[in-house]
Amino acid sequence: MNISCVQTKICFRAPALDRHSIKAVVLVLLLGGLTLGCNRANPADDAPVRFVWTGAVDAESAHIVAGLNKTAREVRLHYSVEKTMTDSTTMTRMRSDRPGNQRVAQFQLTDLLPNTRYFYLVSLDGRLDSSSIGTFKTFPPEGPASFSVAFGSCAATGSDHPVFSTIRRLQPLFFLHLGDMHYENIGVNDVNEYRRAWDQVLASNTQSLLYRSHPIAYIWDDHDFGPNNSDRTAAGRQAARLTYQEYVPHYPLPAGTGDVPIYQAFSAGRVRFILSDLRSARDPYERPDSPQKTLMGARQKQWFFDELLESSGRYPLIVWVSTLPWIGDYDSGTDGWPEYQFERREIAEFIDRHQIRGLCMLSGDAHMLAIDDGTNTQYAAEGGRGFPLMHAAALDRIGTRKGGPYSHGTYRGGGQFGLMTIKDNGGELIDVHWSGRTDDNEELLRYSFSVKAP
Numbered sequence: 001m002n003i004s005c006v007q008t009k010i011c012f013r014a015p016a017l018d019r020h021s022i023k024a025v026v027l028v029l030l031l032g033g034l035t036l037g038c039n040r041a042n043p044a045d046d047a048p049v050r051f052v053w054t055g056a057v058d059a060e061s062a063h064i065v066a067g068l069n070k071t072a073r074e075v076r077l078h079y080s081v082e083k084t085m086t087d088s089t090t091m092t093r094m095r096s097d098r099p100g101n102q103r104v105a106q107f108q109l110t111d112l113l114p115n116t117r118y119f120y121l122v123s124l125d126g127r128l129d130s131s132s133i134g135t136f137k138t139f140p141p142e143g144p145a146s147f148s149v150a151f152g153s154c155a156a157t158g159s160d161h162p163v164f165s166t167i168r169r170l171q172p173l174f175f176l177h178l179g180d181m182h183y184e185n186i187g188v189n190d191v192n193e194y195r196r197a198w199d200q201v202l203a204s205n206t207q208s209l210l211y212r213s214h215p216i217a218y219i220w221d222d223h224d225f226g227p228n229n230s231d232r233t234a235a236g237r238q239a240a241r242l243t244y245q246e247y248v249p250h251y252p253l254p255a256g257t258g259d260v261p262i263y264q265a266f267s268a269g270r271v272r273f274i275l276s277d278l279r280s281a282r283d284p285y286e287r288p289d290s291p292q293k294t295l296m297g298a299r300q301k302q303w304f305f306d307e308l309l310e311s312s313g314r315y316p317l318i319v320w321v322s323t324l325p326w327i328g329d330y331d332s333g334t335d336g337w338p339e340y341q342f343e344r345r346e347i348a349e350f351i352d353r354h355q356i357r358g359l360c361m362l363s364g365d366a367h368m369l370a371i372d373d374g375t376n377t378q379y380a381a382e383g384g385r386g387f388p389l390m391h392a393a394a395l396d397r398i399g400t401r402k403g404g405p406y407s408h409g410t411y412r413g414g415g416q417f418g419l420m421t422i423k424d425n426g427g428e429l430i431d432v433h434w435s436g437r438t439d440d441n442e443e444l445l446r447y448s449f450s451v452k453a454p
């Protein structure tokens with residue numbers, strides 16, 4: 001029988017582990033050399049483990065992906081609530097469990113404690129790689145909870161911009177990446193091209209430190225899915241989808257696995273996050289607009305509508321991550337919802353007709369900070385209610401402006417990100433504060449609103 005994954009509770013007496021290596025690691029950890037709060041560089045090129053990062057975190061589980069510099073018969077993940085790893089649990093992946101790319105190992109951690117910080121290390125064939133240490137905090141259990149989320153999009157491939165260190169120091173619950181994680185503009189159906197691109201991202205110092213110390217939720221945009229303004233006809237669509245599932249720790253994909261779009265949803269506290277894949281299922285943006293032209297594709301749109309119906313009334317705040325600009329006039333040349341105005345109106349009317357409450361939108365793509373309080377986001381034919389919207393970009397690109405108008409203005413530029421703070425003490429109102437910030441942690445834009453708990 002081929003056992004694909006084994007979890008065991010271990011201590012120093014565990015025979016399968018190198019006792020001396022664990023003791024050495026504990027010693028180094030105790031000396032503080034591997035504290036993730038410091039500005040330690042990414043693992044060296046010759047280290048057995050190339051990168052680690054965590055995603056799909058909730059109150060009791062997490063998904064960790066480790067990139068390896070060499071093949072191994074057995075890869076183990078050791079995790080513990082103790083930074084010293086003195087009492088750790090081990091999860092084992094055998095070579096036979098890792099079809100395809102033997103240089104990437106995935107671990108699905110379950111039965112974790114909520115609201116708890118975990119530390120982890122990777123070992124290959126019994127040898128611990130002390131440079132592979134990572135950490136993350138599980139989410140609070142479903143129900144009232146206060147927390148912050150950092151978000152942003154658009155960084156040059158492998159960017160080492162200080163903005164990532166600024167975000168890390170703010171210690172958000174997780175980092176929401178809204179796309180353009182790299183700018184490789186891959187135009188061929190070759191998984192190795194996509195692997196190379198994400199390898200470059202994860203080799204950067206400031207970014208990899210952020211991802212090794214905070215969970216990520218990530219949805220792509222055009223440049224990390226395919227070429228500029230790319231869509232479902234992109235040559236690399238299949239390779240992009242497969243490599244995302246191989247490399248990126250992600251929430252379960254409602255579309256399934258394999259050559260499928262990567263839309264997904266999750267919750268934290270009393271907030272529902274809905275991430276739309278607006279690249280790999282959409283029609284080309286140059287195509288004349290019509291009721292049939294789609295950014296989402298029929299299947300994703302039905303899932304999105306179902307998500308809205310299920311979330312409205314259950315979650316006081318629904319954060320729709322749309323990645324692309326929502327506001328703007330048709331034919332304005334904006335690669336976003338303005339060029340799909342029939343579908344935009346269909347969605348706006350669905351929101352209105354079903355009285356979806358507590359909706360807001362986070363967006364990237366345009367290299368700017370921008371906030372609209374709902375004055376300009378209403379597109380139903382009969383009128384109706386708008387919803388607050390915030391753009392947060394660019395992490396590390398030259399500034400641009402797209403779409404608009406935006407009630408609270410825009411700041412064009414790089415070295416920018418957004419911070420959303422949720423204050424939910426279990427009362428009738430949940431307070432939401434949006435802040436557009438620079439890499440110096442200076443606030444350029446702000447907006448606060450409250451949503452009513454059902």
Ligand SMILES: [Fe+2]
Binds near residue numbers: 154365
């Ligand atoms: Fe971008």
